[in-house]
Amino acid sequence: MDRGMVIFLGALLTFSSSWLGLILFPYWQLNNEKPYQKEPGDDPYPMPLQGEALAGRKIYQANGCIYCHSQQVRSEKFGNWWDENGQEHTGADIKRGWGSRRNVSRDYIYDNPTMLGTMRTGPDIANVGSRYSEAWQHSHTFNPRALNDWSIMPSFAFLYRKEKVVGERSEKALKLGREWTVDPGYRWRPSASEWDAILQQSGDAIKSRYLTEPTHTGGIDPNTPDGKKRLLDFWLTTEEEGIQIVPTGNANALVAYLLALRKAEVPVPEAKE
Amino acid sequence: MSSVTVIPLHDRERAAAERASIDGSCRGPVLYFTASALFWLLAGSILAIIASAKLHSPYFLTGIPELTFGRVRMAHLQAVSIGWTSMVTMGGSVWMMCRLCRTELIYPKLLYVSATLWNIGTLLSVGGILLGDGQSVEWLDAPPYAPPFFVAGLGIVSAWVAATFRRRREKHVYVTQWYILAALFWFPWLYTVAVFMIFWSPATGVVQPIVNWWFNHNFLGLWLTPVAVGTAYYLIPKIIGRPIHSYYLSITGFWALALFYSWAGMHHLIGGPIPAWLSTASTVGSMMMFIPVIAVGINHHMTMRNHFHRLKYSPALRFTVFGAITYTWVSFQGSIESLKDFSEVAHFTHYTVAHAHLGAYGFVTMIFFGLYYYMIPRLTGREWSSSTLIRIHFWCASVGITIYFVSLSIGGWWQGRMLNNPDVSFGNITRYLLPYLFSRTVAGILLTIGHIAFATSFVMNLAGWGKKRTGGPTFFVEKVA
Numbered sequence: 001m002d003r004g005m006v007i008f009l010g011a012l013l014t015f016s017s018s019w020l021g022l023i024l025f026p027y028w029q030l031n032n033e034k035p036y037q038k039e040p041g042d043d044p045y046p047m048p049l050q051g052e053a054l055a056g057r058k059i060y061q062a063n064g065c066i067y068c069h070s071q072q073v074r075s076e077k078f079g080n081w082w083d084e085n086g087q088e089h090t091g092a093d094i095k096r097g098w099g100s101r102r103n104v105s106r107d108y109i110y111d112n113p114t115m116l117g118t119m120r121t122g123p124d125i126a127n128v129g130s131r132y133s134e135a136w137q138h139s140h141t142f143n144p145r146a147l148n149d150w151s152i153m154p155s156f157a158f159l160y161r162k163e164k165v166v167g168e169r170s171e172k173a174l175k176l177g178r179e180w181t182v183d184p185g186y187r188w189r190p191s192a193s194e195w196d197a198i199l200q201q202s203g204d205a206i207k208s209r210y211l212t213e214p215t216h217t218g219g220i221d222p223n224t225p226d227g228k229k230r231l232l233d234f235w236l237t238t239e240e241e242g243i244q245i246v247p248t249g250n251a252n253a254l255v256a257y258l259l260a261l262r263k264a265e266v267p268v269p270e271a272k273e
Numbered sequence: 274m275s276s277v278t279v280i281p282l283h284d285r286e287r288a289a290a291e292r293a294s295i296d297g298s299c300r301g302p303v304l305y306f307t308a309s310a311l312f313w314l315l316a317g318s319i320l321a322i323i324a325s326a327k328l329h330s331p332y333f334l335t336g337i338p339e340l341t342f343g344r345v346r347m348a349h350l351q352a353v354s355i356g357w358t359s360m361v362t363m364g365g366s367v368w369m370m371c372r373l374c375r376t377e378l379i380y381p382k383l384l385y386v387s388a389t390l391w392n393i394g395t396l397l398s399v400g401g402i403l404l405g406d407g408q409s410v411e412w413l414d415a416p417p418y419a420p421p422f423f424v425a426g427l428g429i430v431s432a433w434v435a436a437t438f439r440r441r442r443e444k445h446v447y448v449t450q451w452y453i454l455a456a457l458f459w460f461p462w463l464y465t466v467a468v469f470m471i472f473w474s475p476a477t478g479v480v481q482p483i484v485n486w487w488f489n490h491n492f493l494g495l496w497l498t499p500v501a502v503g504t505a506y507y508l509i510p511k512i513i514g515r516p517i518h519s520y521y522l523s524i525t526g527f528w529a530l531a532l533f534y535s536w537a538g539m540h541h542l543i544g545g546p547i548p549a550w551l552s553t554a555s556t557v558g559s560m561m562m563f564i565p566v567i568a569v570g571i572n573h574h575m576t577m578r579n580h581f582h583r584l585k586y587s588p589a590l591r592f593t594v595f596g597a598i599t600y601t602w603v604s605f606q607g608s609i610e611s612l613k614d615f616s617e618v619a620h621f622t623h624y625t626v627a628h629a630h631l632g633a634y635g636f637v638t639m640i641f642f643g644l645y646y647y648m649i650p651r652l653t654g655r656e657w658s659s660s661t662l663i664r665i666h667f668w669c670a671s672v673g674i675t676i677y678f679v680s681l682s683i684g685g686w687w688q689g690r691m692l693n694n695p696d697v698s699f700g701n702i703t704r705y706l707l708p709y710l711f712s713r714t715v716a717g718i719l720l721t722i723g724h725i726a727f728a729t730s731f732v733m734n735l736a737g738w739g740k741k742r743t744g745g746p747t748f749f750v751e752k753v754a
Contacts, residue, residue, distance in 0.1 A: 001446060001451060001524060002444060002445055002446045003446075004438060004439070004446070004454070007446075007451050007454050007455060008454070008458065010528065010531060011454070011455040011458050011459060011531060012458075014528070014531035014532045014535060015459055015462065015463075015495070015531070015535055017532070017535070017536075018487070018491075018535035018536045018558075019462075019466070019535075021536065021554060022483065022487050022535075022536065022538065022539060022551065022554070022555075023466065023470070023483070023484060023487055026480060026483050026547070026548065026551060027470075027476060027480050029548065030477065030478065030479060030480050030483075030547075030548075031476055031477045031480055032477070033477065033478065060409070061407065061408060061409040062344070062405040062406065062407055062409075063338075063341055063343040063344060063405075063407075064341075064342070064343020064344055064346050064347045064407055064409055064414070065343055065409070066343075066409045066411070067342075067343050067346045067347070067409075067411075068342075068343070070621060072544075072545045072546055074544040074545070075544065078544045078617060079544070079617045079618075079692075079693040080617065080693065081690070081693040081694035081695075083696070092692060092693045092694060092695045095695035096695045096699075102546075103545075103546040104546050105478055105479040105546045105547060105548075106478075107478075107546065108478035108479050108546065109477055109478040110478075111478055111481075112475050112481070113408065113409065113410050113471060113475070113481055114478055114479055114480075114481040114482050115409055115410075116479070116482045116542065116545055116546070118411065118541055118542075118620070118621060118625070119621055119622075119625075119626075120621040120622065120692060121328070121623075121703075123699055144331075145331070148700060150700040150701075150703050150704050151331070151700075151703065152327075152328055152329065152331045152703055152707075152710075153331065154327065154331060154335065154341050154342045154343070155331070155332075155335050155336070156341070157335070157336055158336060158337075158338040158341075184336065185332075185335040185336040186332055186335060186336075187332075
């Protein structure tokens with residue numbers, strides 16, 4: 001092989017083969033897929049994202065969400081596991097409630113970029129829009145550990161604004177206890193001396209508020225160490241007075257995108273197994 | 274032992290003078306490429322530690338949008354893939370091509386332009402991602418304003434390597450040259466097609482991830498692998514002073530790689546919403562990869578046979594052989610991973626991350642370290658000033674990558690088994706992984722310490738701290754057998 005032309009032609013031919021087979025052929029096969037309509041006059045599926053949800057996809061992209069969350073529900077026949085009796089089962093994605101059917105190529109025709117993902121450090125979210133409410137999504141995006149103590153997802157507190165309440169509390173304000181809102185992104189807890197100072201100042205008010213809670217467990221004595229701790233635990237779950245956390249436009253957009261992720265819901269014929 | 278041809282003294286002197294003149298012509302641009310690459314390696318290492326720490330300690334550096342996990346993760350990949358490995362690939366290719374063609378580099382100044390373009394592109398890419406312009410297209414996260422710099426920079430290098438090859442004085446074309454020529458022909462094509470079909474004129478729906486994984490897998494397979502394998506083919510015989518074991522195995526290895534590696538990428542989408550035949554075709558391609566890998570493995574091993582004791586003395590050889598051996602194992606593992614039964618567990622887990630690092634670090638990066646230890650003294654005319662720093666580098670790198678690979682492979686495997694079982698809650702899977710993710714941070718810190726030792730050596734060499742080259746290279750042990 002002392003001739004440059006042999007190397008050049010060989011490199012050209014071998015690489016062309018994979019280019020034709022893995023790129024051009026699938027392109028020809030899949031690039032012109034159309035939305036699905038069961039009956040004429042039905043809403044076609046899928047529909048392109050619009051408005052806030054479309055803007056939200058940019059936020060999803062910019063923050064690399066794809067590196068922990070896939071968007072593809074796999075077949076009922078895919079992936080096996082064995083129960084306690086040694087019985088073999090398959091199809092964990094659907095059994096976990098990540099979608100009601102497997103995903104097919106048609107689910108993605110309006111995606112750009114198409115973020116299938118190849119990592120599940122977090123759960124699959126192809127169909128997350130049908131699983132959680134808007135309020136849940138906002139609280140979870142603000143600080144995931146406020147809802148799941150085991151979560152290792154980053155806090156996106158930087159997409160939220162902390163402000164003084166003027167007049168009424170905003171409808172969109174997050175309903176989270178002060179432990180999550182005093183230091184956005186972190187979990188706050190006063191030191192022993194700070195808590196003593198707070199008790200000194202407004203201990204009675206906190207105590208009477210505690211007693212109005214329907215779930216309170218009877219009398220509490222803030223002078224005993226145990227009572228102090230219980231009162232603190234309660235107080236941390238109450239909202240900060242006069243302060244609210246509201247989503248910025250970017251947070252609203254991101255959550256709109258997450259709510260629009262409903263890729264494994266509408267039945268399409270080719271997803272049947 | 275085979276008979277040794279005695280080369281007359283004046284021929285040896287002439288050859289040495291010729292080599293010195295070739296090295297002289299390459300000095301500026303190749304040092305520029307390698308110094309830039311090393312800078313990006315350090316930047317990538319710091320980003321890696323931040324990203325890794327965030328996965329087990331989510332409150333680490335919380336609240337800074339630029340340092341949120343997803344962005345740092347993307348920036349790390351760009352810094353090490355585009356910044357580090359690609360810049361060594363280009364700089365090393367230029368030097369080895371000149372050496373093997375026995376010809377000086379022409380118009381070296383244009384290669385400064387190329388490296389500068391590439392540095393600007395990488396800076397825009399890493400900086401842009403941190404500031405919120407990341408694209409979330411795996412391996413191609415660079416913001417849309419970066420690719421033109423890469424295409425232009427790459428174009429110059431490819432043209433220069435081709436021109437050097439055309440001007441060759443040595444009639445025989447060595448195996449390293451095949452690999453370099455092919456890689457510098459494939460990669461521009463690969464990169465342009467991928468950027469075109471994903472960004473400039475986006476294909477519909479799942480065609481994008483198909484193009485994406487064709488690119489990603491070939492980035493390793495047709496860009497880094499050929500040049501790294503070619504480097505091992507160049508360095509091993511050079512250092513031990515003995516020709517490659519078999520010319521025919523070299524040919525088999527080269528053509529089988531060219532044909533099969535390029536077909537292997539689609540198993541990354543196994544079980545996904547793509548036509549099943551695509552994954553199947555890639556599984557076939559991946560299994561066929563046993564052929565080139567075994568051919569190269571035997572060839573390197575047989576060349577090294579009876580010379581393994583030299584690993585004790587030569588730093589360049591030690592790194593190169595570590596990488597060459599890893600190439601065999603990581604490729605075997607990759608072929609097995611493409612099988613459906615195996616992928617059903619390993620897919621979507623840290624197992625794949627461990628495999629990717631074994632390939633990009635244990636194999637490619639280790640061989641490139643070997644290349645630095647061999648090439649830099651020949652370019653600067655100075656030896657490495659401290660064998661202790663090299664030792665620290667080697668042990669941190671080899672122990673670090675081992676901890677990385679072992680911990681994430683075990684953790685990732687069980688992660689996959691648990692993901693397949695809907696009775697195991699997601700919270701439990703996350704909790705289970707924490708110690709493995711923590712081990713990865715420890716590994717990352719070790720690797721980074723090694724990189725700092727390496728960078729220190731490099732800067733000292735450039736600053737003229739080492740002794741002048743008078744023949745003998747730096748050894749770990751001064752007494753040479």
